[in-house]
Amino acid sequence: MSMRIKRRSAAYYRAMRRVRQFALGCLTALLLFYVLFPYYWAIVSSTKQGAELYNSVLLPALDFRHYKELFRDANFATSILNSLCVAIATTALSLGLGTLAAYALGRLNFPERRSLLLTVLMISIFPQVVVLSGMFELIRWFGLYNRVWSLVFAYLIFTLPFTTWVLTSFIREFPRELEEAAIMDGCSHWRILTSILLPLMGPALVSTGLLAFILAWNEFLFALTFTLTEGSRTVPVAIGLLAGNSRYEYPFGPIMAASVTVTLPLIVLVLFFQRKIVAGLTAGAVKG
Template sequence: MAIAQETKAHTHPKMKISSRSIVLWVGVVFMVVFCLAPALWQVLTSFKTNAAISALPTIYFPSFSDLTWDHYTSLGAGFWRYVFNSALVSLLSTLLCLGLGAPAAYTLARIKLPGESLILGGILIVSLFPYVLLFLGLLEIVKFVGLGNNYLALIVPYSAINLPLTILVLRSFFQQLPRDLEDSAKMDGYSTVQMLLKIMIPLTIPALVTTGILAFIFAWNEFIFALTFVTRDAMKTIPVAVAQIGGSSVYEIPYGPIAAATVVGTLPLLVLVLFFQRRIVQGITAGAVKG
């Protein structure tokens, strides 16, 4: 009898849930809801009819009759032109930033330059400088050079703004790589350029992905430069196109089409981050671990 009771006790152990675990899970759920609620509300608004959007009290859980695809179809095929413009500008500026930043970071990591501390200090100051304050100066340069309504008017400033951060991040990664790799490559006849392209850069892929995505997101979301430097409708980027969506009258705010446009404009970034999430985590954590 005692053996049977002991077996039963082992078969059905008592579940003990500590108050600390409950508080932890409540906090996690609260943070997830707090972070995702605005995005989910935007998605829900993009599918709600105009009557459901303006209804009082607010409809938080609409029925099927309150949902529609009209806001997405109202964007038209021309909206994909704005997506293409944002993708082109963001991709080219990111590639230019990484193409210039990687050699510069490797140089600062391996070569003792005169005034190196001043150079690094200047790069750090520029990376912290509010880029909006550069607006008037860049506007005069764009007008003087004649780059208005040209993709280069956005690609070059975006690359320059993201370049200091790229150099600082990649330099820290290059410093962690052992010099024995470079010595072995030189003994095998590699030139400096070959060694950088075939050995050093592949080892810093996580850092390249992390800084590249940050540069891409900045270029994708930037508004002030894109609004001023490019005024031709066919060359506008997504932030400008969304801001200029209008209703049927001056007094109408088209919440539905605006929500649909923001959802369409955010999806590429979401897919990009999800696709490279492992590389991003590696790039963020690798800088804190040596060896």
């Protein structure tokens, strides 16, 4: 009798485990559908023409006319180049200045360190609208209005505090013995940073740099405010100002084609650096 009960209980637990696995699989599939379907629908919409946009066909005939028209437009190609230059320059400056600031805030002891960290955190959470007018006056005062490089100066106000805060948390997790041994060997703070800490900060630099690149690549408000001519606009502004053949036509197909074109480089970067991104985001979670 007891053997029957044990067999029934074992069969019951196996059945419950299968039910949980099936429910988990269904939930995972539902989440994947919820996350990936908007991207799929954007790609499908970018291949539709005219009234076909209002047809809810999941597998339409692919027509890449919108993509051909985009790449024939010299202004759109210029905006992609502008966005690329601005994002790369912003990322490089943010990582360079942020690494120096993070080392000072994470390793050096001085009275104002906590106040500076709180200030960096407060600046990083400011809405863009709050600093827009003041930044506009600074851009005009420096003579950078309607120039591409004015965006690099403007974007540092939210990428630099972010990278400084993240890299400071990362540097704090390094054991002090590394630094103390280097000081005993006569290394300066610059040598410690460049020769000891930087080689170990690869995952953190990649993850924070990629996030800073995405912020600069996708930014719209500053780019719309500080650039006026077509030759100085970035991709988000160029997409936002796409017009139809008439004043009553909304160019949904070209906008989707441009959005897909702009999103592809970010997807490639994330896929290429995915291991370093995960390592950088989880490096400070557990202390060794």
